[in-house]
Amino acid sequence: MPRETIVQAVNDALHTEMAADDRTLVFGEDVARSGGVFRATDGLLEAFGEERVRDTPLSEIAIVGAAVGLATHGYRPIVEIQFSGFLPPAFDQLVSNASRIRWRTRGRLTAPMVVRTPYGAGVRALEHHSESLEAAYAHVPGLKVAIPSTPADAKGLLTSAIRDPDPVLFMEPKRVYRSFREEVPDGEHTVPLGEAAVRREGADVTVVSWGAMMHPTLEAVDKLGVDAEVVDLRSISPLDRETLLASVRKTGRCVVVHEAAKSGGFGAEVAATVAEDALLYLEAPLRRVTGFDVPVPLLSMEDYYPPQPPRIAAAIEETVEF
Amino acid sequence: MDGEPPSRPPPRVNTAAGVEHLSQADLRVETHQVVTAEGTVEASRVPDLTDAQFRDLYRWLVLQRTFDERATKLQRRGQLGTYASGRGQEASIVGSAFALADDDWIFPAGREAAALLMHGVSMRDLLLYWRGVEDASRMEGANVFGVAIAIGSQMPMVTGKAWGMQLAGDDAVAVGYFGDGATSTGAFHEGVNFAGVLGVPAVFYCQNNQYAISLPFSEQTAADTVAQKALAYGVDGVRVDGNDVLAVYNAMSTARARARDGRPVLVESVTYRRGAHTTSDDPTRYREEEEVESWAARDPVDRYRTFLADRDLLDDVDEAAVREEVDEMFDEAVAAADDYPHRDVDEMFVHLYEEPTPELARQMEWYRDFLDDHPEMDEYVHQRERG
Numbered sequence: 001m002p003r004e005t006i007v008q009a010v011n012d013a014l015h016t017e018m019a020a021d022d023r024t025l026v027f028g029e030d031v032a033r034s035g036g037v038f039r040a041t042d043g044l045l046e047a048f049g050e051e052r053v054r055d056t057p058l059s060e061i062a063i064v065g066a067a068v069g070l071a072t073h074g075y076r077p078i079v080e081i082q083f084s085g086f087l088p089p090a091f092d093q094l095v096s097n098a099s100r101i102r103w104r105t106r107g108r109l110t111a112p113m114v115v116r117t118p119y120g121a122g123v124r125a126l127e128h129h130s131e132s133l134e135a136a137y138a139h140v141p142g143l144k145v146a147i148p149s150t151p152a153d154a155k156g157l158l159t160s161a162i163r164d165p166d167p168v169l170f171m172e173p174k175r176v177y178r179s180f181r182e183e184v185p186d187g188e189h190t191v192p193l194g195e196a197a198v199r200r201e202g203a204d205v206t207v208v209s210w211g212a213m214m215h216p217t218l219e220a221v222d223k224l225g226v227d228a229e230v231v232d233l234r235s236i237s238p239l240d241r242e243t244l245l246a247s248v249r250k251t252g253r254c255v256v257v258h259e260a261a262k263s264g265g266f267g268a269e270v271a272a273t274v275a276e277d278a279l280l281y282l283e284a285p286l287r288r289v290t291g292f293d294v295p296v297p298l299l300s301m302e303d304y305y306p307p308q309p310p311r312i313a314a315a316i317e318e319t320v321e322f
Numbered sequence: 323m324d325g326e327p328p329s330r331p332p333p334r335v336n337t338a339a340g341v342e343h344l345s346q347a348d349l350r351v352e353t354h355q356v357v358t359a360e361g362t363v364e365a366s367r368v369p370d371l372t373d374a375q376f377r378d379l380y381r382w383l384v385l386q387r388t389f390d391e392r393a394t395k396l397q398r399r400g401q402l403g404t405y406a407s408g409r410g411q412e413a414s415i416v417g418s419a420f421a422l423a424d425d426d427w428i429f430p431a432g433r434e435a436a437a438l439l440m441h442g443v444s445m446r447d448l449l450l451y452w453r454g455v456e457d458a459s460r461m462e463g464a465n466v467f468g469v470a471i472a473i474g475s476q477m478p479m480v481t482g483k484a485w486g487m488q489l490a491g492d493d494a495v496a497v498g499y500f501g502d503g504a505t506s507t508g509a510f511h512e513g514v515n516f517a518g519v520l521g522v523p524a525v526f527y528c529q530n531n532q533y534a535i536s537l538p539f540s541e542q543t544a545a546d547t548v549a550q551k552a553l554a555y556g557v558d559g560v561r562v563d564g565n566d567v568l569a570v571y572n573a574m575s576t577a578r579a580r581a582r583d584g585r586p587v588l589v590e591s592v593t594y595r596r597g598a599h600t601t602s603d604d605p606t607r608y609r610e611e612e613e614v615e616s617w618a619a620r621d622p623v624d625r626y627r628t629f630l631a632d633r634d635l636l637d638d639v640d641e642a643a644v645r646e647e648v649d650e651m652f653d654e655a656v657a658a659a660d661d662y663p664h665r666d667v668d669e670m671f672v673h674l675y676e677e678p679t680p681e682l683a684r685q686m687e688w689y690r691d692f693l694d695d696h697p698e699m700d701e702y703v704h705q706r707e708r709g
Binding site: 029030032033034035037055056057058059060061062085086089124125126127128129262263292293294295297298299300301302303304305308309310311314 | 403404453454455456459468469471472473474475503504506507508509534535536537541542543602603604607608665667669670671674679681682685686689692696698699702703704
């Protein structure tokens with residue numbers, strides 16, 4: 001098995017799936033000649049040609065809306081939005097069309113498509129390059145949202161997303177795009193959407209996270225030496241309630257870590273799920289460690305924004321000692 | 323028809339019917355020029371400026387070029403964040419801003435350093451902006467909006483600002499700077515259309531520098547020009563040689579005058595981005611060196627220097643002295659940016675609302691205390707050098 005970074009694993013999945021299914025098309029800004037601003041689509045143009053790999057005008061609305069149209073015509077579009085901060089114009093297409101075309105046409109038309117987008121802070125980029133608005137997208141009925149944290153999952157989840165019969169937003173943690181490698185299965189590799197992973201088993205507290213924040217979370221747990229169970233949601237829509245609830249029932253404690261602003265963030269959904277179905281198992285209040293309720297700061301203050309290991313560790317300690 | 327629904331014939335074309343299609347080939351779009359690439363001057367078009375003003379134009383061109391060169395170097399040394407250079411677009415940037423008044427509002431796209439400096443932004447603040455210091459986004463002392471990093475997103479605001487100017491009876495215009503890429507966004511079309519309907523003092527200034535990151539203009543749109551798009555919205559269009567600083571000045575001057583009369587204008591300044599999209603980009607992946615070279619031969623600074631020489635004005639401009647002067651300004655600005663007071667974490671929280679919400683105030687207070695109690699946070703926050 002080759003050792004790959006997350007961005008290489010994404011590239012691997014695209015190559016593998018495009019080779020396997022000639023209905024797949026990749027398009028977006030700078031994805032062809034330039035190979036994508038993060039090189040996630042590198043080599044696709046050479047391998048599959050201009051008809052299936054296209055640079056597009058700077059048109060987020062048209063990229064996502066056209067994907068819906070293509071998908072209803074039997075194709076499998078995989079589009080890239082360069083940074084998730086540029087997705088909001090296309091939010092209308094996701095909400096008004098992609099997510100509800102099956103429902104609206106009572107199953108006559110469907111939109112099997114993937115919107116890939118790097119998300120999150122931590123690469124010293126300009127304004128609008130650091131957003132993590134996953135909760136807003138998870139709130140859209142009919143839209144699936146997957147967020148890998150490791151190279152193997154990136155390949156497996158993206159493959160599942162491409163094969164999924166419904167629209168999937170695939171958010172890539174660009175902060176850890178190239179920060180480490182792991183072995184990624186060769187050829188076909190799938191990780192089901194809607195299935196969380198237990199990254200570390202433990203008895204004292206459940207720490208839930210996803211995407212870029214899995215890494216400071218694991219670092220915090222390792223440093224603290226607590227017997228924590230770490231759950232990586234991998235897909236926030238659909239949410240794997242069973243794995244989450246089973247873990248909380250076992251440990252009796254829960255901490256959620258995410259990068260996005262706290263209020264209305266997906267941590268609130270996790271907390272509500274635990275409150276609804278595992279409240280009586282809790283031995284301590286559920287804690288959220290999150291970004292703050294402000295836009296992601298520009299680069300000089302950027303590193304103050306996302307949860308760092310000391311913040312995560314402090315919340316875990318408080319919860320365990322409660 | 324007895325009970326049968328009415329039918330229709332299979333599609334066919336009656337070529338004899340004489341249906342006329344309007345196509346862009348029917349449209350002639352001139353490119354306004356004063357000084358040709360070869361240096362020939364159309365004397366009647368030379369703007370009515372004093373010798374001192376002609377010399378100032380040159381200083382601004384040199385300043386734009388020097389600022390780009392030095393800012394790019396600073397970025398390479400890790401003393402600036404991602405930087406977007408205007409190399410190759412100096413005439414387009416300088417000529418347009420030279421035609422504006424202090425009361426006008428500029429909505430920048432990012433490459434037009436000289437335009438912002440000319441409009442009153444300090445060089446220190448411009449450097450701080452590229453260092454990612456929030457305070458610099460105030461663009462203190464200048465009628466300048468924040469840089470539109472979300473491409474094209476400023477256009478409807480340009481219209482709204484111009485509408486406000488009209489309602490308030492101001493003698494000023496709102497000017498949106500943007501690139502050819504922005505003309506593919508929905509916000510561009512909605513913004514320009516709205517301005518046309520309202521008849522507000524807005525100028526939409528497109529620097530068509532031929533590339534939106536890797537995409538050449540020919541693939542950005544099937545239209546021959548950006549200028550012709552104006553007509554669909556009932557606003558005026560102008561196309562100008564963006565490497566000819568005097569032509570750009572003329573185009574913006576007339577556009578501004580029309581806009582003040584309630585006739586919005588879309589200006590297409592045809593130029594070329596000789597550098598990378600930003601310091602994060604590698605243009606060798608998508609364009610040929612010969613093409614870059616061919617535009618270097620149409621260099622806007624060289625062209626204007628030829629014009630000045632022809633007018634015997636160049637002797638009055640000590641080129642070395644101008645460069646030295648600009649370098650000195652830059653050094654001082656870097657020193658001032660380095661001296662900018664250290665900000666604490668409050669900077670993240672202020673200015674989101676006039677009064678912070680109770681939750682936001684709570685988060686800020688909590689974070690201050692947390693940082694006090696956890697000095698180890700420094701290791702994580704300062705693990706990478708900050709701007």
